[in-house]
Amino acid sequence: MDLVTVRELYKNREAYLDKEVSIGGWVRSVRASKAFGFIVVSDGTYFETLQVVYHDTMANFAEISKLNVGAAIIVKGTLVATPDAKQPFEIQATEVSVEGPSAPDYPLQKKRHTLEYLRTITHLRPRTNTFQAVFRVRSLIAYAIHQYFQERDFVYVHTPLITGSDCEGAGEMFQVTTMDLNNIPKNEDGSVDYTKDFFAKPTNLTVSGQLNGETYAMAFRNIYTFGPTFRAENSNTTRHAAEFWMIEPEMAFADLEDNMEVAEGMLKYVIRYVLEHAPEEMAFFNNFIDKGLLDRLNNVVNSEFGRVTYTEAVKILEEHNDQFDYKVSWGCDLQTEHERFLTEQIFKKPVFVTDYPKEIKAFYMKMNPDGKTVAAVDCLVPGIGEIIGGSQREDSLEKLAARMDELGLKKEDYQFYLDLRKYGSARHSGFGLGFERCVMYLTGMGNIRDVIPFPRTVGNCDL
């Protein structure tokens, strides 16, 4: 079909003004008088709408005038400049054909709907302004992340979703099976007979691609993953979903400093990309969702991120313990209130906190010479707290094995991971960025359910 997009009309208006154009889109509103009427149309390709003027010279004038919100139409006409109006141009229609009407009970009307209500109609909410903005920006962020890493020759690795290992705590994982739950095959001793399952063993949905990603970093030097991860956490908060996407870069011959440089570069790159490619959407968020958003993001782009060790950060925070619900002392994990205090009140910009106590971090993080802390790093940003978590990885076979013994981890489950330290080990580092948290950060949206097209949370798996 020879239809121009509304985006194209806005971006290259000079090429279309005073020419005949055809567009297809959905009715946002119709105002009709006796002799003529106005239709506001969105075709979903651009945040701004397009006004169409039509006249009673058309045979279907009455039909058009009665169109409900949401109807699909195809409009043919001349694009004319409207120097005195709010919008820069409109279509003087010669033909409006109804592609598909919208039934009278259409759940979206011109009034503003609550985000809660819109969550009940996930298949229709992307037709609203807010979700047009959210999901276009989500798409742009995803692409910006790919572009950032690909321009730097990182190899995109698809780590597996279904996994036979349960590296980070089986309690929070989803099990994957093809066995009939009404009739589970059993061994003689009554236990589940997994030889009858699809993979002939218990399998789960992954919680992280990191360990797999490391194997590829030790082959390609610089890699990144970008894929779904899962948590079966029974937590009903605005920041947790059972299914979400993660970006996990991993770099060989890279220390914690390199890790921070890549993380800082990535965040700034993505923010700049979105500000440049979705100015209308970002202005909308700033006006209607989160008033300080643009100032905050511009500040991030233009500031050098702060650096502070965990030990220093705890000293700073202890002086303000009267302001916290949860008092800080060395050894405790930092809560969101502490993280936000550091980045918002102390540094007033994003800050990397490094070198955490080994007890509160994962087994694979590189032990520092002090024997007490590990080369971990969290990136804290104003308005959110932690957005990135990473570390330099333990590259010594002996130290890694000793730490696994300390924690009671079975080495036979991690043989491939130990092999990376046995055959050509190299210092290496990586981090994880929760994609949805990044989308929330860039849009100001407050609930993770509103930045995922079809969110999955405890008790909810619609569509």
Add this chain to the structure above:
Amino acid sequence: MDLVTVRELYKNREAYLDKEVSIGGWVRSVRASKAFGFIVVSDGTYFETLQVVYHDTMANFAEISKLNVGAAIIVKGTLVATPDAKQPFEIQATEVSVEGPSAPDYPLQKKRHTLEYLRTITHLRPRTNTFQAVFRVRSLIAYAIHQYFQERDFVYVHTPLITGSDCEGAGEMFQVTTMDLNNIPKNEDGSVDYTKDFFAKPTNLTVSGQLNGETYAMAFRNIYTFGPTFRAENSNTTRHAAEFWMIEPEMAFADLEDNMEVAEGMLKYVIRYVLEHAPEEMAFFNNFIDKGLLDRLNNVVNSEFGRVTYTEAVKILEEHNDQFDYKVSWGCDLQTEHERFLTEQIFKKPVFVTDYPKEIKAFYMKMNPDGKTVAAVDCLVPGIGEIIGGSQREDSLEKLAARMDELGLKKEDYQFYLDLRKYGSARHSGFGLGFERCVMYLTGMGNIRDVIPFPRTVGNCDL
């Protein structure tokens, strides 16, 4: 760490020649004489290796000379041109430090290993030439696909992985659960008590994002998905995996013709991108994996794809029935032998086959005026057969509902999908590209297990 990549040395050699550089990488081979030696190093960023020359003036000359294949080293030295050698330059080392040795039982040696053997060490195989080439090209193809759609302002939609619907046949799906399989909660009647499961109902891993994708096409006009899909098929072939990635574009105000244009444009774009960005890898595939590869791909890029209806195609094929294992007649599904005959023998280029009998296609495809065929399209390519399958979707609420009744599908399970036809229905089309099949096509690799970093097939879920 201030290490330059081998890729950077090759791409911008003029900037580095006769200067001091430092690189980190892994030993491919060491040849030592009494006074000096050569190390061939790969750092994984570039398909070509780098030669390092070192001398007995170094304190660790003996240690270096005994390095095993796979050891990680950091080399400092001067990059010098070698006009008389095969390689364009080498590093005259002043320092070689061992980052991590490689144990004597390193499973990869300089000799050629079989692909079957390498499948048993999925964590190490990306260090070989073949898999360096495969997985870099896989990454480039993924990015090229994003770039193609993003340049055209398609919105990237993350459709859900865990799904409560079982649209395309529950028998082939993986079930997702948090219930303890040793102790399944039961109702009084003995059936599974799904109120105790995480989502309070049975859930599966998705087999396609299409239906969800359609809801977003009816909001953004042009969208695409790119994510994992799953099939619990018990088929042990070279072309089936239980977990694979799919790209599913969906376009509103687009008919079958538009669909074919986008599909043809995408394939050509991706091929061109890879030929341009991975010439060394593509030459390797052409020389060692699939002799006719480059000719075939160049032919695809430079030809206009053929078009033929299913009915015409059957007429053509019937004339050659003596050459087929499975004889063709109108109404039968085309087998790979037929598809390849059409594209390789008859058209000698890629060909779109359109308008298949409704009986062999999905319920959502648009009925043609003949009442017998639907507006489906498969794209067949030489060497593979079907690589893309798509259709115009049925946009009439009545026709879709009638077809669902005919097939015994429950309308209450598809209410959201019917809503798209009730509220502003518009003609729309889309297709699905199996990502791994695309990687196989562009690399000439013959087994899907060799184009997936950590393949999942029946009975296999390692790492």
